[in-house]
Amino acid sequence: MTNVFNGASGKAATGIIGLDEVMQGGLPKGRTTLIEGGPGCGKTVLALQILVNGAKLSGEPGIFVAFEESSQRIAQNAGTFGWDLESLQRDNLFFIDAQPSYDLLQSGPFDLGGMLAALDVKVKEMGAKRVVFDAIDMVLDLFDHRQAARNETYRLHQWLNERGLTAVITAKASPLLNGGTSEALEFLQFMVDCSIFLRHDMVEGTSQRNIRVGKFRGSPFEENATPLGIGPRGIEVAYGRNVEDTKRKASTERLSSGVKRLDTMLDGGYYRGAGILLTGSPGTAKTTLAGAFAVASCERGDKTLFVTLDSPEEEILRNLSVVGVDLETHVASGTLLFKTIRSTTASAEIHLMRIRDIVRSHGARCLVIDPVSALSKAGNLGTARNVVERLIDWSKAEEITLLCTSLLEGDNPLAESTAVQISTLADTWIHLNYLVHAGERNRALSIIKSRGSNHSNQVRELILGASGISLADVFTAGGEVLMGAMRWEKERAAEQEEAERETRMKRRRMELSAEAAALQARIDALQQELSDKREDVERLNSGIVKSGAAAVDSLVTLRQLRRGDVIDTVSQGEP
Amino acid sequence: MSAPVHFRLYVAGTAPHSQRAAANLRAFCAAHLGDRHEIEVIDLFGDPLRALTDKVLLTPTLVVNNSGTIRRIVGDLSETSMLLDFVEGGAT
Known part of the structure; x- marks a missing residue:
């Protein structure tokens, strides 16, 4: 389908999150859009927000013609959205009170000539580009002839077209007419280039709103109804696909899970900006693990928001401090912000908006939602998955590390899909469960997946102690996983065996060294004996020489005494 | 003699x-009020902002002041019975 409103000139951006995506750029510029819905659907808020955003974001001044509520009340009601109507009203926003007075008498046909004349002047004076007629049904009802109502509708439409104004007309769809409209309104429906329907239903006591574009001449648009919420900053439309889904660089920074051994199992920790899911049955220490992550984040200096659904803050702080997870210090320092939300007080859409708003104002880089599964409570089941999807999309886009816990009834996470079925969206999925064996119930932790990590495939036993969380190896014996007391026994047995082995070794070592010492002693004794023998031989040798020489000397002396022949002493040595 | 109706x-x-x-309006006054009336005609095309200050957005609009009691009537006054009721009611 061709889009004659292509380019910036063709559409008038509403500046409302999600709505411009649904309308593929915005309202038809210079043409008329009809917003219809029952009472309390948010027609007035939507129309005013389009006007405010036009003035603020698009530099298009606007005029608001109030047929039903007084401008004062409208401004009052919108005061909570922080749109700063007062400063806008100086130059860029003008209210016209056009409520027919209750005692107005009627006599014969009339027209909107006076209003259009006044509008003409104001439009020129302000350079207005947008105009809202809020609750046109109030005026159309005054006409007692259908033809007159038609004529004036036609006249109004002509007038708007001639001036090239981007117009928004709101009208009540009567619930009595099965969501239908009066004949004059029907005529308006045919005439306008674009029509938007707002709905407000109660599903199991929870308010659910949605928006649907009924027609948009010359432009493609999202034809399905899209959830809508009126949050702290006004209306947001929950359109899933991000049009400006930029290719963001995935962070390689690893963040501690708050449990050293789990970081090792995760090959270094969670990735910054990742979506982490902790699933498990009640009491498997999901909140404790989430708390450990929050503490680690705060210790690193990351502002963190801990959102807890349906649990009072004080209880969680107390419960976690018992197992060595000290959140209070970080709450006191302002790094950690704790928010308790009652899941049934609003639709999942509204909760999402509020959470995003708090994250922004706190400047949080890490976000914990405990448990995210509570968002699917009370009439929100249909929308919760979509909400969580967008929560993850959004946190990724903002590089906020998101840790959600989710309650699972039952032990097999793969067979039993999570209540909101977000496991496929999560980057890291850790499952906690109980293993019941030999009369004990022990907590086991396993990493089901962790994208981009060479994570451990082992099941670990999760142990909560006063000093914190620890993970212990599990033993397998005869194909069975041993935990708790049986693991302890196994550990003790192994320790004992080790000690015994140690003793045996020691003894053997002593025996051997004694033998070696004995041998050495024998070697030393023999050595001594040997050297003694050698000495003897030496001594004997030198004795023979000496005694020979002495004999010669004696002979010479003897001969001298006898005055005999002189003996040649040189030849004396020859035997 | 009552004050004139404005x-x-x-x-x-x-x-x-x-x-x-x-x-x-002129025919009505001639038929029922004689001289006991004043008519002021304001052309909003000549003074459009008057529509905003006087909060008159539907035309024609007649504002009747009968001795301080005020009524607004929109339309071409082709049906004058309510006007007569008001004028006579206020006069008694």
Whole structure:
């Protein structure tokens, strides 16, 4: 389908999150859009927000013609959205009170000539580009002839077209007419280039709103109804696909899970900006693990928001401090912000908006939602998955590390899909469960997946102690996983065996060294004996020489005494 | 003798409804009030911002002041029974 409103000139951006995506750029510029819905659907808020955003974001001044509520009340009601109507009203926003007075008498046909004349002047004076007629049904009802109502509708439409104004007309769809409209309104429906329907239903006591574009001449648009919420900053439309889904660089920074051994199992920790899911049955220490992550984040200096659904803050702080997870210090320092939300007080859409708003104002880089599964409570089941999807999309886009816990009834996470079925969206999925064996119930932790990590495939036993969380190896014996007391026994047995082995070794070592010492002693004794023998031989040798020489000397002396022949002493040595 | 009834008629130039309203008002006054009336005609095409200050957005609009009691009537005054009720009611 061709889009004659292509380019910036063709559409008038509403500046409302999600709505411009649904309308593929915005309202038809210079043409008329009809917003219809029952009472309390948010027609007035939507129309005013389009006007405010036009003035603020698009530099298009606007005029608001109030047929039903007084401008004062409208401004009052919108005061909570922080749109700063007062400063806008100086130059860029003008209210016209056009409520027919209750005692107005009627006599014969009339027209909107006076209003259009006044509008003409104001439009020129302000350079207005947008105009809202809020609750046109109030005026159309005054006409007692259908033809007159038609004529004036036609006249109004002509007038708007001639001036090239981007117009928004709101009208009540009567619930009595099965969501239908009066004949004059029907005529308006045919005439306008674009029509938007707002709905407000109660599903199991929870308010659910949605928006649907009924027609948009010359432009493609999202034809399905899209959830809508009126949050702290006004209306947001929950359109899933991000049009400006930029290719963001995935962070390689690893963040501690708050449990050293789990970081090792995760090959270094969670990735910054990742979506982490902790699933498990009640009491498997999901909140404790989430708390450990929050503490680690705060210790690193990351502002963190801990959102807890349906649990009072004080209880969680107390419960976690018992197992060595000290959140209070970080709450006191302002790094950690704790928010308790009652899941049934609003639709999942509204909760999402509020959470995003708090994250922004706190400047949080890490976000914990405990448990995210509570968002699917009370009439929100249909929308919760979509909400969580967008929560993850959004946190990724903002590089906020998101840790959600989710309650699972039952032990097999793969067979039993999570209540909101977000496991496929999560980057890291850790499952906690109980293993019941030999009369004990022990907590086991396993990493089901962790994208981009060479994570451990082992099941670990999760142990909560006063000093914190620890993970212990599990033993397998005869194909069975041993935990708790049986693991302890196994550990003790192994320790004992080790000690015994140690003793045996020691003894053997002593025996051997004694033998070696004995041998050495024998070697030393023999050595001594040997050297003694050698000495003897030496001594004997030198004795023979000496005694020979002495004999010669004696002979010479003897001969001298006898005055005999002189003996040649040189030849004396020859035997 | 009662005070004169004051009529202020807002018209949109020479639009047919406005023209008819002016004619119908004069005929009504002539028939029922004689001299006991004042008519002021304001053309919003000549002074458009008056529509905002006086909060008159539908034309023609007649503002009737009968001894301090004020009524607003929109339309071309082709049906005058309510006008007569008001004027006579206020006069008694």
